[in-house]
Amino acid sequence: xxxxxxxxxxxxxxxSGGGAGMQADLKTIQMRHVFATTVVVAVTAQxxxxxxxxxxxxxxxxDAQFASLADDFKIRAAKTGMLADVPTVQAVVRNLKxxxxxPLTVDPxxxxxxxxxxxxxxxxxxxxxxxxxxxxxxxxxxPEAEALTGLKAERPADMVKIGQGPAKAGSQKRPGQxxxxxxxxxxxxxxxxxxxxxxxxxxATDRHRSxxxxxxxxxxxxxxRTSQGRRVRTGDPDR
Numbered sequence: 001x002x003x004x005x006x007x008x009x010x011x012x013x014x015x016s017g018g019g020a021g022m023q024a025d026l027k028t029i030q031m032r033h034v035f036a037t038t039v040v041v042a043v044t045a046q047x048x049x050x051x052x053x054x055x056x057x058x059x060x061x062x063d064a065q066f067a068s069l070a071d072d073f074k075i076r077a078a079k080t081g082m083l084a085d086v087p088t089v090q091a092v093v094r095n096l097k098x099x100x101x102x103p104l105t106v107d108p109x110x111x112x113x114x115x116x117x118x119x120x121x122x123x124x125x126x127x128x129x130x131x132x133x134x135x136x137x138x139x140x141x142x143p144e145a146e147a148l149t150g151l152k153a154e155r156p157a158d159m160v161k162i163g164q165g166p167a168k169a170g171s172q173k174r175p176g177q178x179x180x181x182x183x184x185x186x187x188x189x190x191x192x193x194x195x196x197x198x199x200x201x202x203x204a205t206d207r208h209r210s211x212x213x214x215x216x217x218x219x220x221x222x223x224x225r226t227s228q229g230r231r232v233r234t235g236d237p238d239r
Contacts (some may be wrong), residue, residue: 006034007073009101011092012081012109013042013054013118020046020112021082037073039065041092042084044118051116056084059091066095079105080131085120093130103136108144124148 009031015021021153022038029036041062045053069075078101083089110119110125119127128148132138142153146160153159 004074005038007075008068009037009039009040009069009075009078010081011041011083013084014040016043016045017047019048024218025079037069037075038176039069039095041088042082044082046112046116051118053083054116054118056088058148059087060159062088062091063095066099069101070099075101077102077105079107082109082118083123083127084118084125086126089123089126091170093134095195096134104134105137105139106131106135108132108145110146110147128220135140195216 010020010022010025010029012025017025018024021044022040025035026038033075039062040057042054042056044051044055075160080092106127108119110117110124112118121213124147132148140148142159145159146149146153149162150161151158153162
């Protein structure tokens with residue numbers, strides 16, 4: 001691919017219902033006038049009622065997809081979503097270290113809105129220790145941020161503590177290996193505090209209120225928000 005049109009990559013699972021996962025990422029990226037590419041790491045059978053089944057793809061196929069994209073595209077930003085299990089996380093990390101696909105947004109998807117588990121418990125540590133150090137932006141919802149840090153976040157002040165990173169939240173990570181430069185907890189429990197969201201980085205804390213909406217019909221909403229995190233990372237911030 002020889003043109004300079006902005007190109008981004010989503011590394012995630014497929015949602016057969018089209019409302020979340022890779023399908024939600026693709027729609028959001030294209031709506032921002034960025035060309036979307038994909039590495040499929042898992043396939044799910046799901047609809048608006050829930051996730052009925054899920055299957056991680058062989059790591060060899062994950063490697064092949066990365067190599068194919070690197071041979072032809074000029075990807076300027078990437079994002080991860082559902083990563084399923086330890087071998088999948090490790091395969092993604094290995095390829096992200098091998099190929100330069102620009103700034104990385106990590107959405108540490110753990111549990112679907114309907115309650116289905118999308119990341120094995122033993123893979124949480126792998127995400128923390130191997131994937132997060134590669135990220136520019138991390139976008140957990142509050143339950144995911146709590147799982148990664150071991151802290152409870154019920155007030156904005158608690159979110160600031162979470163933003164200081166796993167090393168300051170009692171994990172065994174080495175000094176200097178906390179969160180990447182930016183952590184943005186968002187989602188379910190923030191509405192209990194009037195819909196506040198918080199952007200935390202190493203220099204400042206920015207707090208903003210999201211528009212209220214009917215929470216019964218927000219399936220896949222978080223995928224769209226995290227995909228937009230790449231908008232200013234593809235070299236075309238006005239798009």
